[in-house]
Structures are given as structure tokens and as C-alpha cells.
Amino acid sequence: MNTNKKKAWLYLLPAALFLVCFLVYPLLDVFVYSVEEGYNFASQTYFGTGFYNFSYVLHDPYFLQAVKNTFILVVITVPLSTGLALLISVGLSSIRPLRDLFQTIYFLPYVTNTLAVGLVFMILFQKTEYTDGLVNLMLGWFGAGPVDFIDGPYWAKMFVLCFYTIWIVMPFKILVLTSALASVNQDYYKAARVDGTPKLRIFTKITLPMISPMIFYLVITGFIGAFKAYSDAVALFGTDLNAAGMNTIVGYVYDMLYGDSGGYPSYASAAAVLLFAIVLTITCINLLVSRKKVEY
Amino acid sequence: MKIVLEKLTKTFPGRGRKNPEDVTAVDDFSCEIPDGELIALLGPSGCGKSTTLNLLCGLESPTSGRILFGEEDITDLPPELRSVGMVFQNYALYPHLTVKQNILFPLENRKGKDRLSKEEMESRVMETARLVQIEELMDRRPKELSGGQQQRVAIARALVKMPRVLLLDEPLSNLDARLRLKTREEIRKIQKKTGITTVFVTHDQDEAMSISDRIAVMRLGVLMQMGRPQEVYDDPLNLFVAKFLGTPPINVFEGRVRDGKLYIGEEAVLPAEGLADQEVFAGIRPEGFILQEDGPLTCELNRVEIMGRDISVIASHPACAGQTLRAIIGAESKVDTASPAVRFALKPGKVLLFDRETEERIRF
Numbered sequence: 310m311n312t313n314k315k316k317a318w319l320y321l322l323p324a325a326l327f328l329v330c331f332l333v334y335p336l337l338d339v340f341v342y343s344v345e346e347g348y349n350f351a352s353q354t355y356f357g358t359g360f361y362n363f364s365y366v367l368h369d370p371y372f373l374q375a376v377k378n379t380f381i382l383v384v385i386t387v388p389l390s391t392g393l394a395l396l397i398s399v400g401l402s403s404i405r406p407l408r409d410l411f412q413t414i415y416f417l418p419y420v421t422n423t424l425a426v427g428l429v430f431m432i433l434f435q436k437t438e439y440t441d442g443l444v445n446l447m448l449g450w451f452g453a454g455p456v457d458f459i460d461g462p463y464w465a466k467m468f469v470l471c472f473y474t475i476w477i478v479m480p481f482k483i484l485v486l487t488s489a490l491a492s493v494n495q496d497y498y499k500a501a502r503v504d505g506t507p508k509l510r511i512f513t514k515i516t517l518p519m520i521s522p523m524i525f526y527l528v529i530t531g532f533i534g535a536f537k538a539y540s541d542a543v544a545l546f547g548t549d550l551n552a553a554g555m556n557t558i559v560g561y562v563y564d565m566l567y568g569d570s571g572g573y574p575s576y577a578s579a580a581a582v583l584l585f586a587i588v589l590t591i592t593c594i595n596l597l598v599s600r601k602k603v604e605y
Numbered sequence: 606m607k608i609v610l611e612k613l614t615k616t617f618p619g620r621g622r623k624n625p626e627d628v629t630a631v632d633d634f635s636c637e638i639p640d641g642e643l644i645a646l647l648g649p650s651g652c653g654k655s656t657t658l659n660l661l662c663g664l665e666s667p668t669s670g671r672i673l674f675g676e677e678d679i680t681d682l683p684p685e686l687r688s689v690g691m692v693f694q695n696y697a698l699y700p701h702l703t704v705k706q707n708i709l710f711p712l713e714n715r716k717g718k719d720r721l722s723k724e725e726m727e728s729r730v731m732e733t734a735r736l737v738q739i740e741e742l743m744d745r746r747p748k749e750l751s752g753g754q755q756q757r758v759a760i761a762r763a764l765v766k767m768p769r770v771l772l773l774d775e776p777l778s779n780l781d782a783r784l785r786l787k788t789r790e791e792i793r794k795i796q797k798k799t800g801i802t803t804v805f806v807t808h809d810q811d812e813a814m815s816i817s818d819r820i821a822v823m824r825l826g827v828l829m830q831m832g833r834p835q836e837v838y839d840d841p842l843n844l845f846v847a848k849f850l851g852t853p854p855i856n857v858f859e860g861r862v863r864d865g866k867l868y869i870g871e872e873a874v875l876p877a878e879g880l881a882d883q884e885v886f887a888g889i890r891p892e893g894f895i896l897q898e899d900g901p902l903t904c905e906l907n908r909v910e911i912m913g914r915d916i917s918v919i920a921s922h923p924a925c926a927g928q929t930l931r932a933i934i935g936a937e938s939k940v941d942t943a944s945p946a947v948r949f950a951l952k953p954g955k956v957l958l959f960d961r962e963t964e965e966r967i968r969f
Contacts, residue, residue, distance in 0.1 A: 494695070494697065496693045496694075496695055496697035497697050497699065499664055499691075499693065499697070500691065500693060500697040500762075502664065502683075502684050502685065503662055503663070503664070503684045503685065503689060503690075503691045504685065504710060504711035504714055504762075504766070505684070505685025505686070505711070505714050505715070506685075506710075506714045507714065507716070510714065514699075514710075515699060518699075518701040519700075519701070521701075
């Protein structure tokens with residue numbers, strides 16, 4: 310090993326040390342915990358090793374509910390938010406006046422404090438002794454009865470959660486997509502115009518393929534982000550998500566560790582490993598599809 | 606298709622506080638392009654030649670003036686209805702489509718009765734591909750092609766819809782020197798074969814002179830001169846055109862006409878009968894010098910460059926506008942490199958006089 314290489318390793322060392330201590334080791338430890346049955350934090354003991362933890366988690370109705378919630382959230386919010394962001398970005402890049410104003414408005418959620426957002430959603434959806442919430446007020450105008458979005462039926466709650474999630478993730482997607490759209494060489498559009506290409510065909514045959522790498526990036530990160538959803542649900546429904554029936558997989562892991570019924574690191578680890586497996590599978594599928602579609 | 610431009614003017618409005626003034630990119634441009642000819646729009650960058658091309662293809666609309674294709678006024682027609690083929694400087698080939706899909710693209714845009722059947726499209730594409738000799742590349746993507754091949758694909762895409770007019774924006778500027786020579790001949794060949802009226806934009810006078818039927822020299826949005834390359838070279842209307850055409854460039858001297866003779870410095874170098882006494886610019890083409898021991902023009906000899914076919918004599922003269930002047934003489938001439946001075950006689954046809962003020966040509 311020559312001096313230069315040694316130096317390079319030396320420069321990498323500080324960051325690598327931290328990564329190993331706080332990322333790699335805990336990651337590996339999760340896998341170890343997940344196969345240690347009945348691990349106890351306080352005494353640092355366990356009964357034996359095996360796959361009982363997984364079996365327990367997979368049979369726990371709370372976990373199944375969490376998986377169901379997470380999948381619904383992913384399936385609804387990722388395509389919707391990406392599609393909406395695409396529409397808005399295309400709109401933004403085709404208007405000239407007021408573009409900056411609209412861009413600012415669409416970007417606001419990204420810089421807004423979570424608590425403030427929570428408050429706004431409360432005003433919108435929360436039913437209190439004094440009011441049914443703004444949304445219910447508006448529903449009333451159309452003759453629809455008040456719906457309890459926070460403590461009411463499952464789909465009402467799921468709607469609020471999806472709405473919230475989409476609203477939160479959209480600014481970043483719009484930001485990425487508008488810059489992707491802006492970076493498409495204008496000559497392609499000029500060439501298309503000279504050839505008399507219809508607007509829709511320009512969009513599907515030129516714009517979309519040109520920005521497809523960015524779209525796939527957003528879809529992949531969107532999937533991962535949605536699978537990791539937790540704080541959004543807490544912001545809306547409080548910490549006892551199991552009772553609300555709105556728990557997510559990450560929420561389940563947290564509850565198993567620290568929640569009121571917590572103190573089961575083995576179960577938590579098993580659930581975390583399962584989540585890891587799910588995200589890994591989905592991401593691999595995404596990458597395979599994108600490799601097929603993004604060809605240049 | 607004959608193209609007529611009538612008093613074409615394009616003004617871009619000033620933008621913001623920094624550039625409040627309007628910019629006139631094309632100024633009162635009138636010309637007639639005969640059917641089936643290859644025309645070069647030539648000029649330094651920023652002279653409005655690309656804007657003129659954009660006006661022709663409809664990507665920009667003129668502030669005033671008219672454009673006619675044949676007898677048809679197309680001034681207000683959108684680009685897709687003008688039936689023009691355009692080749693962009695960077696080719697603008699769609700990177701995600703294969704060569705074949707790229708060429709097919711304009712045909713697939715058509716709708717209704719204009720739409721060809723699949724077989725017709727296929728045969729049209731293959732025909733065009735044969736014309737530009739890219740049949741073997743049909744399944745490649747643009748990034749797998751060399752610059753010259755991309756250029757040919759771009760031309761094929763422009764030609765496949767059988768346009769009335771072919772427009773090329775700096776078609777050779779992205780190619781290396783060797784490929785440029787080859788490609789310009791190919792463009793000429795394709796143009797001859799199809800007989801399509803073609804306008805191409807370039808800042809390279811070599812390119813323009815070598816392949817075009819006519820060249821139009823532009824400066825600051827104004828058409829300075831249009832004509833056959835040799836005419837424009839031999840008989841420029843003003844100093845700008847004279848300076849812009851020719852490599853090496855014309856040598857410009859500050860001279861004066863006195864008693865029917867052209868003086869450069871204190872030496873009477875050429876008879877200029879019938880001209881009033883006045884201050885002039887005398888432009889002498891490099892090939893207009895004759896090495897002569899008792900020649901009237903005495904210059905300080907700087908160095909001699911041997912080119913094989915001929916010899917460049919680089920010399921200086923106090924009245925010369927440039928730093929040095931360059932004379933090209935036959936390889937058989939003997940230049941005494943030890944001598945500090947060199948004397949030339951001048952070929953009358955290669956000496957052009959221009960007014961000192963207006964820079965307009967003075968004929969004698």
C-alpha cells in the first residue's frame with residue numbers, strides 16, 4: 310500500500326468509524342435481536358434462538374393492521390403525489406406570469422413547522438365541542454353529514470392520513486420535477502414544433518421520457534419514505550395508534566420498544582427486519598422496472 | 606420552392622432595467638432565393654442569421670415584413686403548416702428513440718388523411734435513410750453514433766416529411782475539421798439529389814463559399830450583399846464583406862487617391878484613373894501581390910512561410926491596418942529572406958478601394 314492510499318484511508322476513517330458504530334453495528338444487531346427469543350434489556354438475557362419472534366409478529370393482529378395501513382398508504386400516496394406533482398410542475402413550467410408566486414406557495418409545506426401543520430389539519434378536520442371542523446362545514450353545504458375524521462370510521466381516518474402525507478411530500482417532488490423539466494433542452498421542443506407534433510404527444514413521447522430518470526428517483530424514494538411513515542400518523546391521531554387502528558409498521562416497532570405495551574426488543578427487531586425485507590423487495594422491483602424503461 | 610423575403614424585420618423587446626433597449630436582430634431584410642438552390646446565410650455571431658432562419662421556419666414571427674414560399678404568403682403560418690425541415694445545431698435527436706424511431710417521428714405526428722399507412726411510412730423512412738446512407742444504423746440510439754452520423758440522421762429526420770424547404774442551423778459546427786469537409790460535401794450532394802431549396806446558417810466563410818450556390822452576408826441584422834460566392838468575393842460591395850470573405854483575409858491599407866493614382870504611404874502603387882482625390886481604404890487580396898524587385902510597394906519583411914504549393918510572405922507596412930500583411934505568391938518565386946525589405950507589384954483586379962467614411966466600395 311503506497312502512501313497515497315494510506316492517506317486516503319486515513320481521511321475516510323473518522324466518518325467510517327461513526328458509520329460503523331452508529332449505523333452498521335446497530336443494523337447487524339437488529340438481525341441478532343430478531344432471532345434471540347425473549348431478550349431482556351435489563352438483564353441482557355434471552356431464552357434461546359429461533360424464528361419465534363417472526364412467528365409472533367406475523368400473528369399479531371396489531372402488526373397485520375399496521376402492515377395493511379402502511380400498504381394502503383403507500384399504494385395511494387406514492388402514485389397520487391407523484392402524478393399531482395408532475396401535473397403541477399408541468400403547469401408551473403408552462404406559465405410565465407406569477408410563476409414565482411405559485412412556486413413559493415407550492416413549496417411552503419416543505420418549510421412549514423410540523424406542529425403548525427398539525428394545527429392547520431386540526432382546524433380542518435378535528436371535531437370539537439364547538440365546531441365540526443372546516444371540512445365538515447363545507448361538506449354541510451353540499452348536504453353531506455358530518456364525518457369524524459380523527460376518531461371516526463377507518464376510511465375517513467385513512468383519507469386524512471393520505472391527504473396529509475401527499476401534502477407533505479409534494480413540495481419536494483414539485484421542486485425536483487420543475488428543475489428536471491427546466492433542464493430539458495428546448496431544441497427538442499422546437500424540433501417537435503417544426504414537425505407539427507401534437508401537444509399530448511410532445512408530453513408523452515418527449516417530456517416524459519426525458520424526465521423519466523427523475524420520476525423514477527421520486528417513485529423509489531417515495532416508496533421508501535411512505536413505508537417508513539410514522540410521525541405523520543402520530544401528528545394526526547396521537548401516540549396510541551394501535552387504539553386508533555392507524556398504526557404503521559414503524560409505529561409498531563416503536564410501540565414494541567417504548568410504547569405502553571413496550572419492552573419487547575426482540576419483537577421490535579423482527580418487525581423491523583420484516584419491514585427491511587419489504588422495502589428491499591419493492592426497491593429491487595422498482596430498479597428493475599426503471600432499468601427497463603429508462604434507456605438512455 | 607422559391608423563397609421571397611420582403612422587408613423582414615424582427616425586433617426583440619428590451620428586458621428589464623438592465624437592457625431597456627429593443628434589439629433589432631433582423632433589419633429590413635429583403636431577398637429572393639431561387640428554387641432548388643443552396644443558400645448560405647453568412648455573418649459573424651450575433652448578426653441575426655439564426656433569427657432569420659427561425660423566421661423562415663416559423664419558430665419566431667417577424668415584427669414586420671412578409672415571407673413567401675412560391676406565391677404563398679406564409680408569414681403568419683405556424684411552423685407545422687409551413688412544410689419546412691429543420692436541422693438544429695446540436696441535431697436535437699431524441700435520445701430515448703432509435704435512429705429509425707427518430708426519423709419516423711415526424712410522420713407519426715400526422716393525423717387523419719395525411720397519415721400514411723405503416724408500409725408507406727416504413728418505405729419512406731428507408732428511402733430517406735438510403736439517401737443519407739445510414740441504413741445500417743437504424744436500430745442504434747443517437748448516443749451510439751458519431752457526430753457525422755448524428756448529423757445525417759438529423760438531416761434524414763428533416764427530409765422524411767418531404768418538406769418544401771430545408772433549413773440547417775450551423776450544421777457543421779459540432780464536427781471536427783476533417784469530418785466537416787466530408788459532411789459539407791455530403792450536404793451538397795444530398796441537396797443536389799433532392800433538389801430541395803436549402804438555407805443554411807454559418808459563420809465560416811470557407812464553408813459558405815465551398816458548397817453554396819449563393820451566399821448572403823449579414824451584419825448587425827442587415828443584409829450586406831447576396832450573390833454567387835465568386836461574385837461576392839471578387840466584387841464586394843463594402844469593406845465588411847471584403848474583410849469577411851477570404852482566407853487568409855484581405856489586407857487593408859490606408860491609402861489615398863491623388864492625380865489619378867493610388868498612393869499607399871508615399872508610393873504610387875496603382876493607376877486609379879477617373880477617381881477624384883480622396884482618402885480611401887485599399888484592400889489587397891493576398892493573391893494580389895506580385896514579387897518584383899522594382900515593385901512600387903515596399904514592405905518590411907517579417908518572415909516567410911512555406912506551404913508547399915505556395916509561399917506566404919508576412920510583412921509589415923506603416924499604412925497597413927492590421928499588424929502585418931500576408932501575401933501569397935507562387936512556390937517558384939525566390940524570396941531573399943536576408944533582405945530587410947520586400948517589394949511588390951499589385952494585380953489591379955485584386956485591389957479594391959473603399960470610401961474612408963462609409964466603407965462603401967469605390968469602383969475604378
